[in-house]
Amino acid sequence: MTKEQAQKEIAELSAELQKHNHLYYVQDAPIISDFDFDQKLKQLQSLENQFPELKLTTSPTQRVGGEITKNFETVVHKYPMLSLANTYSKEELEEFIARINKTSDEAHEFVCELKYDGAAIGISYKNGKLEKAVTRGDGSKGDDITANVRTIKSVPLVLHGNYPEEFEIRGEIFMLLEGFAKLNEARLEEGLEPFANPRNTASGTLKMQDSAVVAGRPLDCYLYYVLMDKPMAATHYDSMMQAREWGFKVPPPEQNFIRKAQNIDEIFEFINYWETERHKLPFEIDGIVIKLNNFALQQRLGMTAKSPRWAISYKYKSEEVSTRLNSVTYQVGRTGAITPVANLEPVQLAGTIVKRASLHNADQIEKLGLREGDYVMVEKGGEIIPKVTAVDFTKRDENLPPFEYIKLCPECDTELVRQEGEANHFCPNEAGCPPQVTGRIQH
Ligand code: IVH
Secondary structure: OOHHHHHHHHHHHHHHHHHHHHHHHHOOOOOOOHHHHHHHHHHHHHHHHHOHHHOOOOOHHHHHOOOEOOOOOEEEOOOOOOOOOEEOOHHHHHHHHHHHHHHOOOOOOEEEEEEEOOEEEEEEEEOOEEEEEEEOOOOOEEEEOHHHHOOOOOOOOEOOOOOOOEEEEEEEEEEOHHHHHHHHHHHHHOOOOOOOOHHHHHHHHHOOOEHHHHHOOOEEEEEEEEEOOOOOOOEHHHHHHHHHHHOOOOOOHHHOOEEEEOOHHHHHHHHHHHHHHHHHOOOOEEEEEEEEOEHHHHHHHOEOOOOEOOEEEEEOOOOEEEEEEEEEEEEEOOOOEEEEEEEEEEEEEOOEEEEEEEOOOHHHHHHHOOOOOOEEEEEOOOOOOOEEEEEOHHHOOOOOOOOOOOOEOOOOOOEOEOOOOOOOOEOOOOOOOHHHHHHHHHO
């Protein structure tokens, strides 16, 4: 193949893969099979290996990662990355709306959105190409994590349509719940400590040095604010819909992820809807964001040192219930790692009936001061498996005996070991302990 032929083919394959990537990850409407996609990707990869000088900076092969970042460079934000004032109370939210109504006599509307629980990102584009992705950091400067963000398939590397020459778009990178649970299952099997929650795991993943590992993690991203020197739209809502045309994954109005609200009643309607529906989402949200829609009004209101005066977040209280800890049992993993499990008196929590909760390891049990028979607080955060957060000492029966962690393997009676610095106890009987043997065969 000549260089000219290769160049043409690389351009065609890249464009085609870009299109399918967008259909799959942004629009959720693929038209070719995963197999066909992978074949085309491999074809492109092999061409790029043959002609490395022809590889585009926006190549779809970037999605698989491979770039190692030793030190993340510090970047000063062109526009400061503010945080949001937040409230847990509907009265305070009413005051916020009333304040805005008082300061702006012109007609104005609000936009309600989900508050994604992940890590904030600012991504700049130049001439339709992703240029830089920077973390929030301290708000005035953050870390350049471009190589890692390029692996997130819902973030476009090239744009289409009538995009401006230069702009920045802000959004939230988060981890999908199902992928998070799978990641933790795999970690437990390996005898590693599970990750605490999807939010910290998402931000931890973004700071990893090997972008190939990041590529394998189930990260996703919704974009929620467009910034440029001369805005192309008069309102926030319209700018979101424009960004959608350029190829971004913005909150879809079809799924009620974003909605215009004319008054406080419509805002509360949105809040109340998501108060229950949020448990059905494939990712975590921790509240709702309410923004003034009109950019000119936003600008007139300005900001305090930390947050804009034209937006606020209403946070949901994380759901917690009290129930009885009937017993603690132990699971033995493939590597011999022991995981204690709390067996609970079944209780309704965040839309499901909870019977079991994870306890992680002996240290955590000790930290909680747990005893079998105690009433405990159970919380469903990002985890699919709920966790025990505290003992309800007001209900403690003083006759309960102190907790004793098992010394022998529950499966084969071998004495357990715990290495210096390790969180988990292990059963050393690799050759004879049934769940270890069958686990290895299955693996
Ligand atoms: S707007 C100037 N919209 O919440 C407005 N923020 O403390 C800035 N967040 O770290 C933010 N979902 O990353 C906005 N729909 C949404 C959001 C959102 C989540 C995060 C944001 C920031 C924090 C605000």
